[in-house]
Amino acid sequence: MSLRNVVFIALIAFAVWQCRAAETVSLGPGVKVDNAPVQTKINNSETFDFNDFLITPLADFSLQAKVLSREDYWLDKESELAPTDLALGWQNMSDESVLSQIDIRQSGRWYRWRVEQFPIPRRELETQSANMHIVPADDHVAAMLDLVNSGQIISLKGQLIKAQAVDGWHWQSSLSREDTGANACELIYVTELVIDQS
Template sequence: MPRWLILALGLAVGALCLFAWATRPSAPATVATALPAAGGGGQSPVGCALPPAFTDPNQPLQSPVDGRMSPFRFGPATITPLAGISLQARVLSREDYAFGTEADYSPTDLALGWGPMANPAASDRLDISQGGRWYRYRWGPEGPPIPVGDIVRSSANMHMIPADDAVANALGQVRAGNTVRVNGWLVRIDRDDGWHWQSSLTREDSGGGACELIYVCSISGY
């Protein structure tokens, strides 16, 4: 093989490796800090208090904030917890993002299925894909494997915001087909420049605005 061709192939492989490293999910570099109390005082790092844990693995548990988590600063933005979320689900697909404002907060989306959509006999009969911060599914000429309403109520695309490096590392290990447990907070992000991003607060919706935006305190399983 000509030397120039060997060199060209080596450079191409190196470029692919560099791209893979550059787009690897990681925790946002910004440190979350508590909002200062009225009357002054500095900011302190924010912990990630766990919400109440689910008791039914077939159904996510959404719970009130109840003072467990207060709004906090995250770089040039305020993150406001809207509800607790705790669930067990099968990973239907994952997609990583390295560009765009959303990626500054959420480097990974997980399409998750619970209840009937956690059953491979149903979900594996769907053609599932992600892109542009959306989760899509299609079925063949035989029709959907379960009623469409059950697909909507038992799956969702979830934008994951890792609370720290440990969560980011755990999230990086997740693959399609895994079963995971996720605990965190459905949030709204308000940037100082007017940009905002808000989570859905129901598992009954679909289409624009139906995705969950989760500040993830813990993710485990696999």
């Protein structure tokens, strides 16, 4: 890829980022999502082909959550499968009076946060939010994903998955909301996505 194309893509990404920042939704203080995500193990799941990847469902998964941040990707191998990451929060991490005291950023497929002083216990911050790699199952889900902005409340359903490519590349979802750091993100094949509050 030429330097000119890289610069062009970088400028488009920056413009999209600025538009997204301007579209951040404020719903006011108070917990907006009472419940944690729901996960159910799948026994004897069947692997299927999807966009030149082999997908193996690991668990059924559903949630309602506040969108803390979103990041779109174009250049990495993972973007062929999951073009968008959503940092999502529930319970105390859906309360804007808490979130206003936390600096939240995404980059390189990571969700990062920084605080001057913890507004809630650190463990609540870690276990009531997560970075989730979103794999749209169809064009309708992809179109809905395009409409998602920071601050909204969304609901989604699908499966936590393992993905493999013929060249040996693989990517697997975390199966816990309790983990942190590398390999703690969820990789979700999303079959239903709804914006509940915007």
